[in-house]
Amino acid sequence: MQPENIALKTPYLPVKGTIRSIQPMAADNYLFDITESTGSLASCKPGQFVELWVPGVGECPISVCSGRVGESIQLMVRRAGRVTSALFQLEEGDWVGLRGPYGQGFPMHEFKGRNLCMVAGGLGVAPIRSVWQYALDHREDFGKLILIYGMRHTTDILFRQELKFLLRRRDIDIFIGAEEVMGPELPPIAAQLGRVTDMLRLADISPDYCVAVCGPPVMYKYVIEGLKKKGVPDAQIWLSLERHMKCGIGKCGHCFIGGKFNCKAGPVFALPEIKHAPEAIECANGEY
Amino acid sequence: MQPVYFLPKENFPAFLEALKGLGSVYAPVKVSKQSYSFKAVEKASEIAFEALRTILPPKKFFYPPSETLISYDDGRILEYQEEPEFKVIFGVHPCDLAGLGIMDTIFEDGPADSHYVRRRRMSMLVGLSCMPDKHCFCQSMGTDCPEKGYDIFLTDIEDGYFLQSQSTMGGAFLDGSGMTGILERAREAHKDRYKEFWIRRKDAFSIGFAPDNLRATMDMEWDNPVWEELGNRCLSCGNCTPVCPTCYCFDLVDVASLSGDSGERRREWDSCQFTGFAQVAGDFNFRPGPVDRLKFWYRHKLHGFDDAYGFKTCVGCGRCTVSCPSGIDDIVAVVNILQSSKKAENKSDAT
Numbered sequence: 001m002q003p004e005n006i007a008l009k010t011p012y013l014p015v016k017g018t019i020r021s022i023q024p025m026a027a028d029n030y031l032f033d034i035t036e037s038t039g040s041l042a043s044c045k046p047g048q049f050v051e052l053w054v055p056g057v058g059e060c061p062i063s064v065c066s067g068r069v070g071e072s073i074q075l076m077v078r079r080a081g082r083v084t085s086a087l088f089q090l091e092e093g094d095w096v097g098l099r100g101p102y103g104q105g106f107p108m109h110e111f112k113g114r115n116l117c118m119v120a121g122g123l124g125v126a127p128i129r130s131v132w133q134y135a136l137d138h139r140e141d142f143g144k145l146i147l148i149y150g151m152r153h154t155t156d157i158l159f160r161q162e163l164k165f166l167l168r169r170r171d172i173d174i175f176i177g178a179e180e181v182m183g184p185e186l187p188p189i190a191a192q193l194g195r196v197t198d199m200l201r202l203a204d205i206s207p208d209y210c211v212a213v214c215g216p217p218v219m220y221k222y223v224i225e226g227l228k229k230k231g232v233p234d235a236q237i238w239l240s241l242e243r244h245m246k247c248g249i250g251k252c253g254h255c256f257i258g259g260k261f262n263c264k265a266g267p268v269f270a271l272p273e274i275k276h277a278p279e280a281i282e283c284a285n286g287e288y
Numbered sequence: 289m290q291p292v293y294f295l296p297k298e299n300f301p302a303f304l305e306a307l308k309g310l311g312s313v314y315a316p317v318k319v320s321k322q323s324y325s326f327k328a329v330e331k332a333s334e335i336a337f338e339a340l341r342t343i344l345p346p347k348k349f350f351y352p353p354s355e356t357l358i359s360y361d362d363g364r365i366l367e368y369q370e371e372p373e374f375k376v377i378f379g380v381h382p383c384d385l386a387g388l389g390i391m392d393t394i395f396e397d398g399p400a401d402s403h404y405v406r407r408r409r410m411s412m413l414v415g416l417s418c419m420p421d422k423h424c425f426c427q428s429m430g431t432d433c434p435e436k437g438y439d440i441f442l443t444d445i446e447d448g449y450f451l452q453s454q455s456t457m458g459g460a461f462l463d464g465s466g467m468t469g470i471l472e473r474a475r476e477a478h479k480d481r482y483k484e485f486w487i488r489r490k491d492a493f494s495i496g497f498a499p500d501n502l503r504a505t506m507d508m509e510w511d512n513p514v515w516e517e518l519g520n521r522c523l524s525c526g527n528c529t530p531v532c533p534t535c536y537c538f539d540l541v542d543v544a545s546l547s548g549d550s551g552e553r554r555r556e557w558d559s560c561q562f563t564g565f566a567q568v569a570g571d572f573n574f575r576p577g578p579v580d581r582l583k584f585w586y587r588h589k590l591h592g593f594d595d596a597y598g599f600k601t602c603v604g605c606g607r608c609t610v611s612c613p614s615g616i617d618d619i620v621a622v623v624n625i626l627q628s629s630k631k632a633e634n635k636s637d638a639t
C-alpha cells in the first residue's frame with residue numbers, strides 16, 4: 001500500500017564471512033580471522049562488537065579485537081556454550097554470518113592527546129587489544145601508554161607473541177600478571193604473580209590518565225576502587241560492560257542496564273553515566 | 289480542527305461493513321465467561337463492546353509471539369518478509385493505544401525493525417472508549433485520554449458514538465463518500481455528551497496513585513522489605529510479560545532443517561522474569577533471584593525508559609494484575625506501599 005514499505009530492509013540480515021584462519025591461543029580460546037567482502041565492517045572502532053552467527057545454531061556478540069579492520073576482521077572467541085562450541089567445530093574456508101559493527105566503542109577521540117591506561121582482565125583483553133593497536137598505530141596522537149593485563153592462570157595468556165613484541169617497545173608500559181602458576185613454569189614472557197588490582201598499584205598512573213577497562217563483571221568494582229586511590233576522576237574512567245545480548249540494535253531488551261540499552265548506548269560507558277544504575281557495576285554472585 | 293461526526297448505533301453494522309472494505313477487521317470477542325480476545329469479525333453481533341482487557345493486547349498483530357526473520361539455504365542468506373495484509377483493529381482502548389505508541393517508538397527507532405513496522409503501516413487503529421473497572425489505573429499513568437495514536441476514535445455517548453479522527457487515513461475514511469448516510473455531523477448536543485462522558489469517566493477510577501516522583505520513590509525504596517516478600521512469592525512463570533501491551537523482549541533462535549544446509553532464524557517472545565534472561569558466560573547473572581527480576585520489571589515499567597525515550601512503559605491496563613498466579617503484580621498496591629513507607633519514615637525522622 002505505502003511505497004516506503006518496499007525500501008524497508010530487515011536489520012537482522014547478516015553478511016557472509018569466510019573463515020580465513022583459526023589460531024589456537026590458549027585452551028578453548030581461538031583467534032578467528034574472517035574475511036568479509038562487502039566492506040560493511042570496515043568502519044569498526046575499538047570496543048565495538050559484532051553479532052557472529054553460526055548457521056543453524058545461533059548468534060552471539062563478540063568484540064572486534066583488531067585496531068585495523070579492512071577486508072578481514074579478527075575475533076577472539078572463548079568456548080563458552082552452544083554457539084561458541086559450534087564455531088570451534090568449523091574449519092578454515094567455512095562460512096559464518098556477521099552483523100554490525102554495533103555499539104559505541106571506546107571514545108578514541110577523547111583519549112587523543114592524553115595519557116591512556118588500558119586495563120584488561122581475562123578475555124577482556126580482546127576489545128582492549130583493539131584499543132592498544134589503534135593507539136600504537138596513531139602513537140603520536142597519545143601521551144603515555146600503560147597496559148595492564150591480568151588473568152587467572154599463567155596458561156590463559158592470549159596474544160602471547162604480540163605481547164612479547166610490545167614488551168620490547170619503550171613507548172608503552174606493560175604489566176602482565178596471573179593469579180596462579182599453572183604448568184611447569186611461567187610463560188616465557190615477563191609476567192608476575194598477582195591480580196589486576198595489584199598491578200594497578202604498581203603502575204605509575206597519575207590523575208590525568210584516561211582509563212579503558214574491560215574484564216569479567218566482578219572485576220570492575222575493584223578496579224574502580226584502585227583508580228580512585230590514584231586520584232583518577234570518574235569521568236576519565238571508561239568501562240566496557242558485558243551483558244546478555246541477542247539483537248545488538250536496541251530491540252530485544254536483554255542488555256538493558258539502568259535506563260539504557262547496553263548494545264546501543266554502550267557497551268562502553270563513562271563511569272558517571274552508570275555509577276548509580278542498579279546492577280551496572282555490582283555483580284550479585286562472585287567475589288574477585 | 290478535524291471535523292467530528294456522530295454515528296447512531298443502528299448504523300454501526302454499515303460502519304463495520306465499510307471498515308471491512310479496507311481489510312480484515314479484528315475486534316474483541318468473548319472467548320470464555322470472563323475473557324476476551326481480539327479475533328477476526330464478520331458481524332457487529334460478534335463484537336464484545338463491553339470488553340475491557342483482552343487476554344493479549346493488540347501488539348500480537350504486529351509483533352507475533354513467534355516469526356521468521358531470515359532464512360538460509362545452501363550458503364545463501366535471505367531476508368524473510370511476508371507481504372502484510374491490511375488489518376483494521378477495532379475496539380482498542382486508550383491504554384492499548386498508548387501501548388502501541390510505545391511499541392512503535394521502540395521498533396521504529398533506527399535501525400527500524402522492518403518486520404514490525406511493515407505490518408504496522410498496513411493497519412488502521414479504531415479506538416473505543418471504556419469505563420474503568422477495579423484494576424484499571426491508566427489515569428495514574430497518564431494514558432487515559434488518547435490524544436494520539438489512533439486513526440479513528442469512538443466515544444460511546446449512549447445512542448451513538450462520537451467520532452474523531454487523527455491520521456490522514458482516518459480523516460479520509462470519515463470524510464469520504466462511503467460514510468454518506470452512515471455518519472452525521474456532530475451537533476452541539478453530541479459534543480456536550482462527549483464532554484460529559486469524559487468527565488464521568490475521570491471520576492470512575494477507583495484505584496491509583498500520584499504519578500509524580502516515581503523514579504525517586506523507586507530509587508529511595510530499592511531496599512524496601514516489600515520486595516523480598518514479593519520476590520519470595522514470585523514463581524518466575526513469566527505470565528506477566530506476554531500480556532503486557534508494552535513488553536517487547538524477544539529471543540532469537542535458529543531452526544535448522546534436518547540436512548543442516550537450510551533453515552530459519554526466528555524470534556520468539558521472551559520474558560525478563562526467566563532465570564537466564566540476564567545471564568552471561570562464566571555464570572554471572574545480573575538478576576539471579578526472582579526478587580531481582582521483579583524489581584527490575586517494576587523499575588522498567590515505572591520509569592525505565594525515562595532516559596532512553598522519555599516515557600514510562602506501564603500504561604495501566606491491569607493485565608499483569610489479573611494474570612499473575614501469585615497476586616504480586618499489583619502495581620497500584622505496590623506503589624502505594626512504597627509511597628506510604630516514605631511518609632512513615634519522614635514521620636519517624638521528625639520525631
Ligand SMILES: Cc1cc2nc3c(=O)[nH]c(=O)nc-3n(C[C@H](O)[C@H](O)[C@H](O)COP(=O)(O)OP(=O)(O)OC[C@H]3O[C@@H](n4cnc5c(N)ncnc54)[C@H](O)[C@@H]3O)c2cc1C
Binds near residue numbers: 060064245571
Ligand atoms: C559486548 C560483548 C562482547 C563480547 N566479546 C566477546 C569476545 O570477544 N570473545 C568471546 O569469546 N566472548 C565475548 N562475549 C561473550 C560471548 O558473547 C558469550 O560467551 C557467548 O554469547 C556465549 O554464547 P554460547 O551460545 O556459546 O553460550 P550459551 O550456551 O548460550 O551459554 C553460555 C553462557 O553464556 C551466556 N550467554 C548466552 N548468550 C549470550 C549472549 N548473547 N550474550 C552474553 N552472554 C550470553 C549464557 O547465559 C550462559 O551463561 C562478549 C559479550 C558481549 C556482550
Ligand code: SF4
Binds near residue numbers: 606
Ligand atoms: S505493567 Fe501491567 S498494568 Fe502496566 S501496561 Fe503492562 S500489563 Fe498493563
Ligand code: SF4
Binds near residue numbers: 523525526561613615
Ligand atoms: S510476577 Fe506473577 S506473573 Fe510475573 S513471573 Fe512472578 S508469579 Fe509469574
Ligand code: FES
Binds near residue numbers: 244246251261262
Ligand atoms: S542486545 Fe537486544 S536490546 Fe541490546
